Amino acid sequence: MISKNDAVKEAKDIVVKASPKFSFILQHIGSKDIRDDFLLVHAYLRCVDDVVDDPANPISYKKQYIERQKKLIDEYKRNIKSEPLLKEEIFLYYFFEFALKKNLKSLIESVSLMLETISWDVNRLESDGLYSRKQMNEYFSMQLKSTYGLLYYFIYNHDYNSSTHENFSMNYYANSHMLNLRDLKEDIEAGLINICREDIENFSLDIENLLEDKNLGIWIKEQIDLIIQVLYSEIHKIKVLPLKIRILYFYFSVYYSPSILRYKYYGYYVGSSDKRSFIKELRTYWQSFIISLKLLKRIYF
Template identity: 25%
Template sequence: MNHIDLILLKSGDSKSIVARSRSNFSSSFLFLPKEKREALRRVYAFFRVIDDVVDEEANPIRKRELLESWKQELENTYRGIPIVPLLKELKQTIDRFSIPKEFFLLLIKGCEMDITKNRYANFSELYEYCYHVASVVGLVCMRIFEYQSATSDKTAINLGIALQLTNILRDVGSDMDKGRIYLPQDEMKQCEISENDLINKTNNIHFESLFNLQYERAKSYYNKARGELTSDSSGKLLAAKIMATVYETILDKIKRLHYPVLHQRVGLNLFQKFFILTRIFFNSSFL
Protein backbone atom coordinates (compact mmCIF):
# COMPACT_ATOMS: atom_id res chain seq x y z
CA MET A 1 0.00 0.00 0.00
CA ASN A 2 1.56 3.33 -1.00
CA HIS A 3 1.99 6.49 1.04
CA ILE A 4 -0.99 8.23 -0.56
CA ASP A 5 -3.28 5.34 0.36
CA LEU A 6 -2.06 5.52 3.94
CA ILE A 7 -2.93 9.21 4.17
CA LEU A 8 -6.45 8.48 2.96
CA LEU A 9 -6.83 5.71 5.52
CA LYS A 10 -5.63 8.03 8.27
CA SER A 11 -8.17 10.71 7.40
CA GLY A 12 -10.51 9.24 10.02
CA ASP A 13 -14.24 8.63 10.13
CA SER A 14 -16.86 11.31 9.57
CA LYS A 15 -17.34 12.05 13.29
CA SER A 16 -13.66 12.77 13.89
CA ILE A 17 -13.35 14.88 10.73
CA VAL A 18 -16.38 17.03 11.59
CA ALA A 19 -15.20 17.36 15.20
CA ARG A 20 -11.92 18.87 13.97
CA SER A 21 -13.79 21.42 11.89
CA ARG A 22 -15.12 24.72 13.21
CA SER A 23 -17.81 25.21 10.63
CA ASN A 24 -21.30 26.69 10.85
CA PHE A 25 -22.33 23.92 8.46
CA SER A 26 -22.76 21.19 11.07
CA SER A 27 -24.84 23.34 13.45
CA SER A 28 -27.59 23.39 10.83
CA PHE A 29 -28.08 19.62 11.16
CA LEU A 30 -29.15 19.57 14.82
CA PHE A 31 -32.91 19.38 14.29
CA LEU A 32 -32.82 16.81 11.49
CA PRO A 33 -33.77 13.14 11.90
CA LYS A 34 -30.80 10.95 12.79
CA GLU A 35 -30.56 9.33 9.35
CA LYS A 36 -30.34 12.65 7.54
CA ARG A 37 -28.04 14.13 10.18
CA GLU A 38 -25.61 11.26 9.71
CA ALA A 39 -25.85 11.51 5.93
CA LEU A 40 -25.02 15.20 5.95
CA ARG A 41 -22.18 14.64 8.39
CA ARG A 42 -20.64 12.07 6.03
CA VAL A 43 -21.03 14.32 3.00
CA TYR A 44 -19.62 17.32 4.84
CA ALA A 45 -16.67 15.22 6.09
CA PHE A 46 -15.83 14.20 2.52
CA PHE A 47 -15.98 17.77 1.31
CA ARG A 48 -13.85 18.82 4.27
CA VAL A 49 -11.02 16.37 3.59
CA ILE A 50 -10.94 17.36 -0.10
CA ASP A 51 -10.74 21.04 0.86
CA ASP A 52 -8.02 20.30 3.41
CA VAL A 53 -5.85 18.70 0.72
CA VAL A 54 -5.68 22.07 -1.04
CA ASP A 55 -5.36 24.20 2.10
CA GLU A 56 -2.92 22.12 4.15
CA GLU A 57 -0.62 20.40 1.66
CA ALA A 58 2.13 22.79 0.49
CA ASN A 59 3.41 20.90 -2.55
CA PRO A 60 1.20 21.42 -5.66
CA ILE A 61 2.26 18.07 -7.16
CA ARG A 62 1.40 16.32 -3.92
CA LYS A 63 -1.98 18.06 -3.84
CA ARG A 64 -2.79 16.65 -7.27
CA GLU A 65 -1.64 13.18 -6.26
CA LEU A 66 -3.88 13.23 -3.20
CA LEU A 67 -6.90 14.50 -5.12
CA GLU A 68 -6.36 11.78 -7.73
CA SER A 69 -6.26 9.22 -4.94
CA TRP A 70 -9.56 10.51 -3.57
CA LYS A 71 -11.05 10.33 -7.08
CA GLN A 72 -9.92 6.73 -7.39
CA GLU A 73 -11.40 5.86 -4.02
CA LEU A 74 -14.63 7.55 -5.07
CA GLU A 75 -14.68 5.32 -8.16
CA ASN A 76 -14.14 2.32 -5.89
CA THR A 77 -17.03 3.48 -3.73
CA TYR A 78 -19.44 3.67 -6.67
CA ARG A 79 -18.27 0.20 -7.74
CA GLY A 80 -19.12 -1.05 -4.25
CA ILE A 81 -15.56 -1.65 -3.03
CA PRO A 82 -14.57 1.34 -0.84
CA ILE A 83 -11.43 0.93 1.26
CA VAL A 84 -11.17 4.21 3.20
CA PRO A 85 -13.35 4.27 6.37
CA LEU A 86 -14.97 7.61 5.45
CA LEU A 87 -15.96 6.32 2.01
CA LYS A 88 -17.41 3.14 3.53
CA GLU A 89 -19.72 5.42 5.52
CA LEU A 90 -20.43 7.63 2.52
CA LYS A 91 -21.41 4.59 0.42
CA GLN A 92 -24.44 4.07 2.68
CA THR A 93 -25.55 7.66 2.10
CA ILE A 94 -24.92 7.50 -1.65
CA ASP A 95 -27.05 4.37 -1.94
CA ARG A 96 -29.83 5.57 0.35
CA PHE A 97 -30.30 8.98 -1.31
CA SER A 98 -29.19 8.14 -4.89
CA ILE A 99 -26.49 10.82 -5.03
CA PRO A 100 -24.81 11.05 -8.45
CA LYS A 101 -21.04 10.55 -8.58
CA GLU A 102 -20.81 13.64 -10.79
CA PHE A 103 -21.60 15.91 -7.83
CA PHE A 104 -18.56 14.71 -5.89
CA LEU A 105 -16.33 14.95 -8.97
CA LEU A 106 -17.47 18.54 -9.58
CA LEU A 107 -16.53 19.43 -6.00
CA ILE A 108 -13.07 17.93 -6.48
CA LYS A 109 -12.71 19.87 -9.73
CA GLY A 110 -13.52 23.07 -7.84
CA CYS A 111 -10.81 22.34 -5.30
CA GLU A 112 -8.38 21.62 -8.14
CA MET A 113 -9.05 25.15 -9.38
CA ASP A 114 -7.47 26.44 -6.17
CA ILE A 115 -4.21 24.74 -7.16
CA THR A 116 -3.90 26.49 -10.53
CA LYS A 117 -5.94 29.67 -10.15
CA ASN A 118 -5.67 32.34 -7.48
CA ARG A 119 -7.10 35.37 -9.29
CA TYR A 120 -10.48 35.91 -10.98
CA ALA A 121 -10.81 38.42 -13.79
CA ASN A 122 -14.54 38.96 -13.30
CA PHE A 123 -17.61 37.57 -11.60
CA SER A 124 -18.32 35.12 -14.42
CA GLU A 125 -15.07 33.34 -13.60
CA LEU A 126 -15.77 33.53 -9.88
CA TYR A 127 -19.30 32.17 -10.36
CA GLU A 128 -17.89 29.01 -11.96
CA TYR A 129 -15.63 28.49 -8.95
CA CYS A 130 -18.47 29.10 -6.47
CA TYR A 131 -20.70 26.68 -8.34
CA HIS A 132 -18.15 23.88 -8.09
CA VAL A 133 -17.20 24.32 -4.42
CA ALA A 134 -20.55 25.40 -2.96
CA SER A 135 -23.58 25.01 -5.22
CA VAL A 136 -22.75 21.35 -5.78
CA VAL A 137 -22.88 20.89 -2.00
CA GLY A 138 -26.38 22.35 -2.08
CA LEU A 139 -27.44 19.94 -4.82
CA VAL A 140 -26.23 17.00 -2.71
CA CYS A 141 -28.07 18.38 0.33
CA MET A 142 -31.34 18.64 -1.62
CA ARG A 143 -31.10 14.89 -2.33
CA ILE A 144 -30.62 14.17 1.36
CA PHE A 145 -33.46 16.52 2.35
CA GLU A 146 -35.58 14.56 -0.17
CA TYR A 147 -36.99 17.85 -1.36
CA GLN A 148 -37.88 18.21 -5.01
CA SER A 149 -39.70 20.91 -6.94
CA ALA A 150 -39.48 22.60 -10.31
CA THR A 151 -37.02 25.11 -8.83
CA SER A 152 -35.32 23.14 -6.05
CA ASP A 153 -32.02 22.69 -7.90
CA LYS A 154 -31.93 26.38 -8.82
CA THR A 155 -32.56 27.27 -5.18
CA ALA A 156 -29.70 24.99 -4.10
CA ILE A 157 -27.39 26.61 -6.66
CA ASN A 158 -28.32 30.18 -5.67
CA LEU A 159 -27.96 29.48 -1.96
CA GLY A 160 -24.58 27.85 -2.57
CA ILE A 161 -23.39 30.96 -4.44
CA ALA A 162 -24.66 33.20 -1.60
CA LEU A 163 -22.86 31.15 1.06
CA GLN A 164 -19.60 31.06 -0.87
CA LEU A 165 -19.70 34.81 -1.59
CA THR A 166 -20.17 35.35 2.15
CA ASN A 167 -17.15 33.16 2.85
CA ILE A 168 -15.10 35.06 0.29
CA LEU A 169 -15.93 38.44 1.81
CA ARG A 170 -15.40 37.20 5.37
CA ASP A 171 -12.04 35.58 4.52
CA VAL A 172 -10.45 38.30 2.35
CA GLY A 173 -7.56 38.70 4.78
CA SER A 174 -6.83 35.03 5.44
CA ASP A 175 -7.17 34.08 1.77
CA MET A 176 -4.76 36.84 0.84
CA ASP A 177 -2.24 35.39 3.30
CA LYS A 178 -2.48 32.15 1.26
CA GLY A 179 -1.83 34.07 -1.96
CA ARG A 180 -5.45 33.96 -3.13
CA ILE A 181 -7.63 36.90 -4.11
CA TYR A 182 -11.21 35.94 -4.94
CA LEU A 183 -12.40 39.53 -5.40
CA PRO A 184 -13.06 40.10 -9.12
CA GLN A 185 -10.13 41.94 -10.66
CA ASP A 186 -12.30 44.17 -12.83
CA GLU A 187 -14.20 45.39 -9.77
CA MET A 188 -10.96 46.05 -7.91
CA LYS A 189 -9.87 48.21 -10.83
CA GLN A 190 -13.27 49.93 -10.94
CA CYS A 191 -12.93 50.79 -7.22
CA GLU A 192 -9.29 51.86 -7.59
CA ILE A 193 -7.96 49.08 -5.36
CA SER A 194 -4.64 47.47 -6.26
CA GLU A 195 -3.32 44.12 -5.10
CA ASN A 196 -0.68 45.99 -3.12
CA ASP A 197 -3.45 47.85 -1.29
CA LEU A 198 -4.87 44.49 -0.23
CA ILE A 199 -1.54 42.88 0.57
CA ASN A 200 -0.36 45.85 2.60
CA LYS A 201 -3.83 46.37 4.08
CA THR A 202 -3.55 50.01 3.10
CA ASN A 203 -6.15 52.33 4.57
CA ASN A 204 -7.74 52.98 1.19
CA ILE A 205 -10.98 54.97 1.20
CA HIS A 206 -12.23 52.87 -1.74
CA PHE A 207 -12.26 49.57 0.17
CA GLU A 208 -15.82 50.08 1.36
CA SER A 209 -17.04 50.56 -2.22
CA LEU A 210 -15.40 47.31 -3.31
CA PHE A 211 -16.72 45.38 -0.33
CA ASN A 212 -20.19 46.87 -0.78
CA LEU A 213 -20.28 45.41 -4.29
CA GLN A 214 -19.52 41.95 -2.85
CA TYR A 215 -22.10 42.42 -0.09
CA GLU A 216 -24.88 43.45 -2.48
CA ARG A 217 -24.15 40.56 -4.83
CA ALA A 218 -24.27 38.04 -1.98
CA LYS A 219 -27.55 39.54 -0.75
CA SER A 220 -29.02 39.20 -4.25
CA TYR A 221 -28.32 35.46 -4.21
CA TYR A 222 -29.84 35.05 -0.74
CA ASN A 223 -32.91 36.84 -2.10
CA LYS A 224 -33.06 34.49 -5.09
CA ALA A 225 -33.03 31.47 -2.77
CA ARG A 226 -35.34 32.97 -0.14
CA GLY A 227 -38.64 32.39 -1.95
CA GLU A 228 -38.50 28.61 -1.86
CA LEU A 229 -36.92 28.49 1.60
CA THR A 230 -39.75 30.67 2.95
CA SER A 231 -42.61 28.93 1.16
CA ASP A 232 -41.56 25.38 2.11
CA SER A 233 -44.21 24.05 4.50
CA SER A 234 -42.92 20.46 4.57
CA GLY A 235 -40.08 21.21 6.97
CA LYS A 236 -37.65 19.48 4.62
CA LEU A 237 -35.65 22.68 4.08
CA LEU A 238 -35.25 23.48 7.78
CA ALA A 239 -31.48 22.88 7.74
CA ALA A 240 -31.12 25.03 4.61
CA LYS A 241 -33.08 27.84 6.28
CA ILE A 242 -30.80 27.68 9.31
CA MET A 243 -27.67 27.68 7.14
CA ALA A 244 -28.92 30.62 5.07
CA THR A 245 -29.86 32.63 8.17
CA VAL A 246 -26.55 31.99 9.96
CA TYR A 247 -24.45 33.02 6.98
CA GLU A 248 -26.62 35.97 6.00
CA THR A 249 -26.42 37.20 9.61
CA ILE A 250 -22.62 37.01 9.36
CA LEU A 251 -22.77 38.92 6.07
CA ASP A 252 -24.90 41.66 7.61
CA LYS A 253 -22.60 41.84 10.63
CA ILE A 254 -19.59 42.34 8.34
CA LYS A 255 -21.32 45.30 6.72
CA ARG A 256 -22.47 46.71 10.07
CA LEU A 257 -18.86 46.62 11.32
CA HIS A 258 -17.73 48.45 8.16
CA TYR A 259 -15.90 45.49 6.63
CA PRO A 260 -13.04 44.70 9.01
CA VAL A 261 -12.24 41.66 6.86
CA LEU A 262 -8.62 42.57 6.15
CA HIS A 263 -7.81 42.31 9.84
CA GLN A 264 -10.30 39.88 11.40
CA ARG A 265 -12.64 37.02 10.63
CA VAL A 266 -16.18 38.00 11.58
CA GLY A 267 -18.38 35.30 13.06
CA LEU A 268 -21.23 34.63 15.47
CA ASN A 269 -20.93 33.58 19.09
CA LEU A 270 -22.70 30.52 20.50
CA PHE A 271 -25.59 32.56 21.88
CA GLN A 272 -26.25 34.17 18.48
CA LYS A 273 -26.18 30.79 16.73
CA PHE A 274 -28.46 29.25 19.37
CA PHE A 275 -30.93 32.10 18.98
CA ILE A 276 -31.08 31.57 15.22
CA LEU A 277 -31.47 27.80 15.57
CA THR A 278 -34.29 27.97 18.10
CA ARG A 279 -36.14 30.82 16.35
CA ILE A 280 -36.23 29.02 13.02
CA PHE A 281 -37.10 25.69 14.61
CA PHE A 282 -40.04 27.05 16.59
CA ASN A 283 -41.29 29.18 13.69
CA SER A 284 -41.25 26.08 11.49
CA SER A 285 -42.97 23.98 14.16
CA PHE A 286 -46.01 26.25 14.25
CA LEU A 287 -46.55 26.60 10.49
Protein backbone atom coordinates (compact mmCIF):
# COMPACT_ATOMS: atom_id res chain seq x y z
CA MET A 1 0.00 0.00 0.00
CA ILE A 2 1.25 3.49 -0.82
CA SER A 3 2.29 5.86 1.97
CA LYS A 4 -0.04 8.50 3.37
CA ASN A 5 2.05 11.25 1.75
CA ASP A 6 1.65 9.64 -1.67
CA ALA A 7 -2.07 9.12 -1.04
CA VAL A 8 -2.46 12.80 -0.16
CA LYS A 9 -0.71 13.82 -3.40
CA GLU A 10 -3.07 11.66 -5.45
CA ALA A 11 -6.07 12.94 -3.50
CA LYS A 12 -5.03 16.54 -4.09
CA ASP A 13 -4.78 15.95 -7.84
CA ILE A 14 -8.32 14.54 -7.87
CA VAL A 15 -9.79 17.36 -5.78
CA VAL A 16 -8.08 20.19 -7.67
CA LYS A 17 -9.08 18.72 -11.03
CA ALA A 18 -12.71 18.28 -9.97
CA SER A 19 -13.13 21.58 -8.06
CA PRO A 20 -10.25 24.02 -8.68
CA LYS A 21 -12.03 27.10 -7.33
CA PHE A 22 -13.41 25.32 -4.29
CA SER A 23 -9.94 23.93 -3.57
CA PHE A 24 -8.51 27.44 -3.74
CA ILE A 25 -11.08 28.77 -1.27
CA LEU A 26 -10.45 25.98 1.23
CA GLN A 27 -6.71 26.54 0.98
CA HIS A 28 -7.31 29.96 2.48
CA ILE A 29 -10.08 29.37 5.02
CA GLY A 30 -9.47 25.76 6.05
CA SER A 31 -7.30 24.67 8.97
CA LYS A 32 -3.76 23.98 7.70
CA ASP A 33 -3.18 21.29 10.34
CA ILE A 34 -5.80 18.96 8.88
CA ARG A 35 -5.80 19.96 5.21
CA ASP A 36 -4.29 16.64 4.12
CA ASP A 37 -7.03 14.68 5.84
CA PHE A 38 -9.71 16.81 4.22
CA LEU A 39 -8.16 16.11 0.82
CA LEU A 40 -8.30 12.38 1.56
CA VAL A 41 -11.98 12.29 2.51
CA HIS A 42 -12.98 14.75 -0.22
CA ALA A 43 -11.20 12.68 -2.89
CA TYR A 44 -12.71 9.48 -1.49
CA LEU A 45 -16.27 10.79 -1.74
CA ARG A 46 -15.56 12.27 -5.17
CA CYS A 47 -14.36 8.90 -6.46
CA VAL A 48 -17.34 7.04 -5.00
CA ASP A 49 -19.76 9.54 -6.52
CA ASP A 50 -18.06 9.22 -9.92
CA VAL A 51 -18.47 5.43 -9.88
CA VAL A 52 -22.19 5.77 -9.17
CA ASP A 53 -22.72 8.56 -11.73
CA ASP A 54 -20.97 6.70 -14.55
CA PRO A 55 -23.71 5.28 -16.81
CA ALA A 56 -21.20 2.76 -18.20
CA ASN A 57 -21.12 0.93 -14.86
CA PRO A 58 -23.89 -1.69 -14.46
CA ILE A 59 -26.27 -1.20 -11.54
CA SER A 60 -25.20 -4.57 -10.13
CA TYR A 61 -21.60 -3.37 -9.98
CA LYS A 62 -22.62 -0.09 -8.34
CA LYS A 63 -24.57 -1.98 -5.66
CA GLN A 64 -21.65 -4.29 -4.91
CA TYR A 65 -19.28 -1.34 -4.85
CA ILE A 66 -21.41 0.67 -2.41
CA GLU A 67 -21.96 -2.34 -0.15
CA ARG A 68 -18.20 -2.84 0.03
CA GLN A 69 -17.70 0.82 0.96
CA LYS A 70 -20.31 0.54 3.72
CA LYS A 71 -18.64 -2.62 4.99
CA LEU A 72 -15.23 -0.94 5.04
CA ILE A 73 -16.55 2.07 6.94
CA ASP A 74 -18.28 -0.18 9.46
CA GLU A 75 -15.05 -2.13 9.98
CA TYR A 76 -12.91 0.99 10.22
CA LYS A 77 -15.31 2.43 12.81
CA ARG A 78 -14.61 -0.66 14.92
CA ASN A 79 -10.88 -0.26 14.27
CA ILE A 80 -10.76 -3.38 12.08
CA LYS A 81 -8.06 -2.50 9.56
CA SER A 82 -9.28 -4.30 6.44
CA GLU A 83 -6.92 -4.06 3.48
CA PRO A 84 -7.98 -1.42 0.95
CA LEU A 85 -8.11 -2.68 -2.64
CA LEU A 86 -8.87 0.49 -4.60
CA LYS A 87 -7.18 3.87 -4.68
CA GLU A 88 -10.14 5.59 -3.03
CA GLU A 89 -10.20 2.95 -0.31
CA ILE A 90 -6.62 3.87 0.55
CA PHE A 91 -7.82 7.47 1.00
CA LEU A 92 -10.54 6.19 3.33
CA TYR A 93 -8.08 4.02 5.27
CA TYR A 94 -5.77 6.94 6.08
CA PHE A 95 -8.71 9.25 6.83
CA PHE A 96 -10.00 6.80 9.43
CA GLU A 97 -6.55 6.52 11.01
CA PHE A 98 -6.74 10.26 11.60
CA ALA A 99 -10.42 10.37 12.67
CA LEU A 100 -10.19 7.45 15.10
CA LYS A 101 -7.01 8.77 16.67
CA LYS A 102 -8.83 12.01 17.52
CA ASN A 103 -12.13 10.26 18.35
CA LEU A 104 -14.04 12.41 15.86
CA LYS A 105 -17.41 10.69 16.05
CA SER A 106 -19.41 13.48 14.40
CA LEU A 107 -16.98 13.71 11.51
CA ILE A 108 -17.07 9.95 10.96
CA GLU A 109 -20.88 10.05 10.98
CA SER A 110 -20.81 12.83 8.38
CA VAL A 111 -18.82 10.57 6.05
CA SER A 112 -21.18 7.63 6.72
CA LEU A 113 -24.19 9.85 6.04
CA MET A 114 -22.78 11.06 2.72
CA LEU A 115 -22.17 7.48 1.65
CA GLU A 116 -25.77 6.71 2.59
CA THR A 117 -27.05 9.48 0.29
CA ILE A 118 -24.95 8.06 -2.55
CA SER A 119 -26.37 4.59 -1.85
CA TRP A 120 -29.86 6.08 -2.19
CA ASP A 121 -28.92 7.06 -5.74
CA VAL A 122 -27.93 3.48 -6.51
CA ASN A 123 -31.15 2.08 -5.05
CA ARG A 124 -33.39 4.33 -7.09
CA LEU A 125 -31.61 3.35 -10.31
CA GLU A 126 -33.34 -0.01 -9.91
CA SER A 127 -36.75 1.64 -10.21
CA ASP A 128 -37.84 4.66 -12.26
CA GLY A 129 -35.24 6.94 -10.68
CA LEU A 130 -37.83 9.12 -8.93
CA TYR A 131 -38.35 10.24 -5.34
CA SER A 132 -41.52 11.52 -3.76
CA ARG A 133 -41.31 15.07 -2.40
CA LYS A 134 -40.90 13.67 1.11
CA GLN A 135 -38.09 11.36 0.00
CA MET A 136 -36.44 14.18 -1.95
CA ASN A 137 -36.47 16.44 1.11
CA GLU A 138 -34.99 13.66 3.24
CA TYR A 139 -32.33 13.01 0.60
CA PHE A 140 -31.27 16.66 0.49
CA SER A 141 -31.39 16.93 4.28
CA MET A 142 -28.98 14.01 4.67
CA GLN A 143 -26.71 15.47 2.01
CA LEU A 144 -26.69 18.91 3.60
CA LYS A 145 -26.14 17.66 7.14
CA SER A 146 -23.20 15.57 5.97
CA THR A 147 -21.64 18.34 3.89
CA TYR A 148 -21.94 20.90 6.65
CA GLY A 149 -20.46 18.55 9.24
CA LEU A 150 -17.45 17.85 7.02
CA LEU A 151 -16.84 21.47 6.09
CA TYR A 152 -17.28 22.80 9.62
CA TYR A 153 -14.69 20.43 11.04
CA PHE A 154 -12.09 21.09 8.37
CA ILE A 155 -12.52 24.83 8.67
CA TYR A 156 -12.47 25.06 12.48
CA ASN A 157 -10.62 21.86 13.44
CA HIS A 158 -13.32 20.59 15.82
CA ASP A 159 -16.74 18.95 15.65
CA TYR A 160 -19.87 21.02 16.12
CA ASN A 161 -22.94 20.32 18.25
CA SER A 162 -24.75 23.63 18.14
CA SER A 163 -28.48 23.51 17.39
CA THR A 164 -27.98 26.68 15.35
CA HIS A 165 -25.57 24.87 13.08
CA GLU A 166 -27.83 21.84 12.92
CA ASN A 167 -30.80 23.94 11.84
CA PHE A 168 -28.68 25.67 9.25
CA SER A 169 -27.43 22.44 7.75
CA MET A 170 -30.95 21.04 7.52
CA ASN A 171 -32.43 24.14 5.88
CA TYR A 172 -29.63 25.13 3.52
CA TYR A 173 -32.04 25.07 0.58
CA ALA A 174 -30.76 27.57 -1.96
CA ASN A 175 -27.21 26.34 -2.54
CA SER A 176 -28.21 22.67 -2.63
CA HIS A 177 -30.88 23.30 -5.25
CA MET A 178 -28.54 25.51 -7.26
CA LEU A 179 -26.21 22.52 -7.42
CA ASN A 180 -29.12 20.28 -8.36
CA LEU A 181 -30.04 22.52 -11.30
CA ARG A 182 -26.43 22.92 -12.38
CA ASP A 183 -26.01 19.13 -12.62
CA LEU A 184 -29.50 18.46 -13.99
CA LYS A 185 -28.46 17.31 -17.46
CA GLU A 186 -25.57 15.18 -16.19
CA ASP A 187 -27.78 13.54 -13.55
CA ILE A 188 -30.58 12.76 -16.00
CA GLU A 189 -28.09 11.18 -18.40
CA ALA A 190 -26.86 9.04 -15.48
CA GLY A 191 -30.44 7.92 -14.80
CA LEU A 192 -30.89 10.11 -11.71
CA ILE A 193 -33.91 12.41 -11.90
CA ASN A 194 -33.79 14.95 -9.08
CA ILE A 195 -37.33 16.12 -9.70
CA CYS A 196 -39.89 14.81 -7.24
CA ARG A 197 -42.67 12.51 -8.41
CA GLU A 198 -45.31 15.14 -7.58
CA ASP A 199 -43.62 17.71 -9.85
CA ILE A 200 -43.30 15.15 -12.63
CA GLU A 201 -47.09 14.76 -12.49
CA ASN A 202 -47.95 18.44 -11.91
CA PHE A 203 -45.80 19.63 -14.83
CA SER A 204 -46.73 16.65 -17.05
CA LEU A 205 -43.07 15.81 -17.58
CA ASP A 206 -42.10 12.94 -19.87
CA ILE A 207 -39.40 11.08 -17.94
CA GLU A 208 -38.51 9.00 -21.02
CA ASN A 209 -37.60 12.13 -23.01
CA LEU A 210 -37.04 14.62 -20.23
CA LEU A 211 -34.21 16.58 -21.85
CA GLU A 212 -36.42 17.28 -24.89
CA ASP A 213 -39.57 18.06 -22.91
CA LYS A 214 -40.57 21.74 -23.15
CA ASN A 215 -42.43 21.44 -19.85
CA LEU A 216 -39.07 20.91 -18.17
CA GLY A 217 -38.29 24.55 -18.93
CA ILE A 218 -41.42 25.63 -17.06
CA TRP A 219 -40.32 23.57 -14.05
CA ILE A 220 -36.79 25.03 -14.23
CA LYS A 221 -38.17 28.59 -14.29
CA GLU A 222 -40.25 27.94 -11.17
CA GLN A 223 -37.23 26.42 -9.42
CA ILE A 224 -35.02 29.41 -10.24
CA ASP A 225 -37.61 31.87 -8.95
CA LEU A 226 -37.92 29.85 -5.74
CA ILE A 227 -34.15 29.53 -5.28
CA ILE A 228 -33.58 33.27 -5.60
CA GLN A 229 -36.44 33.97 -3.20
CA VAL A 230 -35.05 31.52 -0.62
CA LEU A 231 -31.50 32.75 -1.17
CA TYR A 232 -32.51 36.09 0.34
CA SER A 233 -34.89 34.69 2.97
CA GLU A 234 -32.17 32.39 4.36
CA ILE A 235 -29.93 35.33 5.22
CA HIS A 236 -31.12 35.58 8.83
CA LYS A 237 -29.85 32.01 9.37
CA ILE A 238 -26.51 32.76 7.76
CA LYS A 239 -25.80 35.93 9.74
CA VAL A 240 -25.59 34.06 13.06
CA LEU A 241 -22.92 31.64 11.81
CA PRO A 242 -19.13 31.96 12.17
CA LEU A 243 -17.36 34.23 9.68
CA LYS A 244 -15.66 31.51 7.63
CA ILE A 245 -18.93 29.63 7.19
CA ARG A 246 -20.54 32.85 5.95
CA ILE A 247 -17.66 33.31 3.52
CA LEU A 248 -18.18 29.78 2.23
CA TYR A 249 -21.93 30.31 1.87
CA PHE A 250 -21.31 33.52 -0.08
CA TYR A 251 -18.77 31.74 -2.28
CA PHE A 252 -21.17 28.89 -3.11
CA SER A 253 -23.96 31.34 -3.89
CA VAL A 254 -21.77 33.41 -6.21
CA TYR A 255 -20.19 30.34 -7.79
CA TYR A 256 -23.44 28.52 -8.57
CA SER A 257 -25.65 31.47 -9.52
CA PRO A 258 -24.38 31.80 -13.14
CA SER A 259 -25.18 28.10 -13.67
CA ILE A 260 -28.86 28.62 -12.88
CA LEU A 261 -29.22 32.11 -14.37
CA ARG A 262 -27.85 30.76 -17.64
CA TYR A 263 -31.08 28.78 -18.02
CA LYS A 264 -33.02 32.03 -17.85
CA TYR A 265 -31.14 33.73 -20.66
CA TYR A 266 -31.07 30.64 -22.86
CA GLY A 267 -34.80 30.02 -22.77
CA TYR A 268 -35.02 27.54 -19.87
CA TYR A 269 -33.92 24.66 -22.07
CA VAL A 270 -31.43 22.09 -20.79
CA GLY A 271 -28.39 21.98 -23.03
CA SER A 272 -29.27 25.18 -24.89
CA SER A 273 -26.21 26.94 -23.45
CA ASP A 274 -23.81 24.37 -24.92
CA LYS A 275 -23.26 26.93 -27.67
CA ARG A 276 -22.53 30.12 -25.79
CA SER A 277 -23.63 33.60 -26.86
CA PHE A 278 -21.48 36.55 -25.78
CA ILE A 279 -24.50 38.77 -25.09
CA LYS A 280 -26.35 36.09 -23.13
CA GLU A 281 -23.25 35.25 -21.13
CA LEU A 282 -22.80 38.95 -20.34
CA ARG A 283 -26.38 39.19 -19.10
CA THR A 284 -25.93 36.00 -17.06
CA TYR A 285 -22.84 37.26 -15.26
CA TRP A 286 -24.24 40.76 -14.80
CA GLN A 287 -27.35 39.38 -13.08
CA SER A 288 -25.13 37.11 -10.99
CA PHE A 289 -23.07 40.15 -10.00
CA ILE A 290 -26.22 42.00 -8.87
CA ILE A 291 -27.30 39.03 -6.75
CA SER A 292 -23.79 38.81 -5.26
CA LEU A 293 -23.86 42.48 -4.23
CA LYS A 294 -27.24 42.06 -2.54
CA LEU A 295 -26.04 38.97 -0.68
CA LEU A 296 -22.81 40.66 0.35
CA LYS A 297 -24.71 43.59 1.81
CA ARG A 298 -27.25 41.44 3.66
CA ILE A 299 -24.77 38.89 5.03
CA TYR A 300 -22.06 41.24 6.27
CA PHE A 301 -23.70 44.63 6.81
